[in-house]
Amino acid sequence: MTTTSKPPRLDIREVGPRDGLQNEPPISTEAKLDIIEHLVRAGARRIEATSFVSPRAVPALADAADLAAGLRRWPDVRWSALVAGVRGAERAVQAGFREIEYVVSAADGHSKANVGRTTEQALQLVPRVVDVVREAGGILEVIVATAWDCPFDGETPPARTRDIVARAIDGGADRFCLADTIGTVTPGRLTALMEATRRVAPGVDIGVHLHNTRGTGLASAYAALLADVTWLDASIGGLGGCPFAPGASGNIATEELVYLAHDLGLETGFELDGLLAAGRRTQEILGGPLPSGLLRAGDRARAPV
Known part of the structure; x- marks a missing residue:
């Protein structure tokens, strides 16, 4: 029997232009737009473009406002930007972004290194950031960094991450992303935290951001799919890393996630x-190889015999 129903869809947010480039030597705005153009050609329709944070702290993304002006050539793409506070949110909406990501680290050690404040202090700012974003007609996503582990404090208790999500909901957040900032999560731990988080956030859109630091990124992505997660972050070529998390390395590679998703019968748009x-x-623009195995080997349909 034939069917005309569409296959299930996996929503992939491409984070290379922000999370991927933040740990690299600065490149020009035009070079970033060149990368973005290639991503859009490949089917990217949801892209984390930049962050509005201190240019001294993250010099690679100091051109956030200039980059935002260049994004207007692709009106059918959903653009988002990361912020670390109220002023960053104000700058982001002034630049035209309407999907804003506010980062709250679940661990105090990473929060102090990343944004110079404790987790509690970061949580107290959620309602103020929400007000800035809502006044501009936008939506606020809270990214819970170090949701599983912190390079300074060790394992993050699941109850702590769960409570941060509950507090952020009370503060007005629209959606969440649980971030494996240093690439330590495994499938079982991912599933357990998703279950705990959903109990305090029923019906709320929750995505997952994974790094492949210890080689478990795609396995954890598959576990997320089995847990009915429909939105995952990924970075072209596996580019990325957190400058404030020692030992963190690249994100899961967009092309490898797409390769897996298509084999599972999931639509991605890529x-x-x-x-x-x-x-x-x-790779040409950055002047060196990226960590993606698929980028090195190519699609199996074109692999040498």
Whole structure:
């Protein structure tokens, strides 16, 4: 029997232009737009473009406002920007962003290194950031960094991450992303935390941000799919890392996640050959290889015999 129903969809947010480039030597705004153009050609329709944070802390993203002006050539893409406080949110909405990500670290050690305040202090700012974003007609996502582990404090108690989500909901957050900032999560731990989080956030959109630091990124992504997560972050070529989390390395690679998703019968909107072209162009611009295995080996349909 034939069916006309569409296959299930995996929503992939491409984070290379922000999370991927934040730990790299600065490149020009035009070079960033070149990478973004290749990503859009490959099918990216949801892109984390930059962050509005201190240019002294993250010099690679000091051109956030200039980059925002260049994004207007792709009106059908959903753009988001990360902020670390109220002033960053004000700058982001002034630049035209309407999907704002506010980061709250679940661990005090990382929170102090990342934004110079404790987790509690970061949580207290949620309602003020919400007000800035809502006044501009936007939506606020809270990214819970170090949701599983912190490079300074060790394992993050699941109850702490769960309570941060509950507090942020009370503060007005629209959606959440649980971030494996230093790439330590495994499938079982991912599933357990998702279950705990959903109990305090029923019906709330929750995504997952994974790093492949210890080689478990795609396995954990698969576990997320089995746990009915429909939104995952990924970075072209596996580019990325957190400058405030010692030992953190690249995100899961967009092309590898798409390769897996398509084999599972999931629709992503991406075209794999286009992603490989975007990865090669990113390597050219950055002047070195990216960690993605698929980028090195190519799609199996074109692999040498």
